Amino acid sequence: MLSENEPLLRFVAFAAVLAALAGWEVFAPRRRREMPRAWRWPGNLGVVVIDTLLVRLLFPTAVVGLAVLGEERNWGLFQVLAWPAWVTVPLAFLAMDLAIYLQHVMFHAVPALWRLHRMHHADQDIDVTTGIRFHPIEILLSFGIKLGVVAALGPPAVSVLIFEIALNATSMFNHSNIALPLWLDRLLRWIVVTPDMHRVHHSILIRETNSNFGFNLPWWDRLFGTYRDQPKAGHEAMTIGIEQFREPGEQRLDRMLTQPFREDDRSYPLGRGNSS
Ligand SMILES: [Zn+2]
Ligand SMILES: [Zn+2]
Numbered sequence: 001m002l003s004e005n006e007p008l009l010r011f012v013a014f015a016a017v018l019a020a021l022a023g024w025e026v027f028a029p030r031r032r033r034e035m036p037r038a039w040r041w042p043g044n045l046g047v048v049v050i051d052t053l054l055v056r057l058l059f060p061t062a063v064v065g066l067a068v069l070g071e072e073r074n075w076g077l078f079q080v081l082a083w084p085a086w087v088t089v090p091l092a093f094l095a096m097d098l099a100i101y102l103q104h105v106m107f108h109a110v111p112a113l114w115r116l117h118r119m120h121h122a123d124q125d126i127d128v129t130t131g132i133r134f135h136p137i138e139i140l141l142s143f144g145i146k147l148g149v150v151a152a153l154g155p156p157a158v159s160v161l162i163f164e165i166a167l168n169a170t171s172m173f174n175h176s177n178i179a180l181p182l183w184l185d186r187l188l189r190w191i192v193v194t195p196d197m198h199r200v201h202h203s204i205l206i207r208e209t210n211s212n213f214g215f216n217l218p219w220w221d222r223l224f225g226t227y228r229d230q231p232k233a234g235h236e237a238m239t240i241g242i243e244q245f246r247e248p249g250e251q252r253l254d255r256m257l258t259q260p261f262r263e264d265d266r267s268y269p270l271g272r273g274n275s276s
Contacts, residue, residue: 021128044129067157076154092155101220115260131175174198
């Protein structure tokens, strides 16, 4: 029942959050746009369509489907432990969020993975569509990792469903170009990654890119010392993107798809021994 309704549930949540945030960006934007939306949105939305089709075609089951199967057959740590649901549902959510944080750090640290992930960072504005702009190979790899995490952890299926919907929504939220009152941002930052917090990660300055890896819960960055409060130049004046791929044509779908295979990894931000 849960896994049958998952695609529809996820799509409705996705479309509603996307429309609400896109509308909010029009009425209360945080930053002035560097580029018209018409240059970026076809590519950003086009890549989501490709990502979704590829995952559906190549993977026989959704993540929630695997969790349902795991519950039936007692696969994974949480199934073996058999703790009560009020413990395992939030604990599994936390564990999956930590896995996503660690995966994000890994996509910055390994040069071949950075080539894939830098397409997300090559967006020269940051708005709600940046939150769903990921290279198809990165999406396939992270989907495989997520299946592995679910198989090993054996989380309750309801926890996985909540996590999937939350991650999708928070990713769009924390990339959105919406102005929140500063006091609200400070308050929200204790429970969720806010747009001002994640925007620091999209700075062209390497030391700022190397911070705020969290997508959903903000605690991992504080715990592992990767938290950075604000961008040095301020949110309005900071430059978004990476040094490579700054031609406007790079925001075209075909150029975005070939970015991992072009140029070198000189803008590789983690582990270069360069803190500039
Ligand atoms: Zn990143
Ligand atoms: Zn991002």
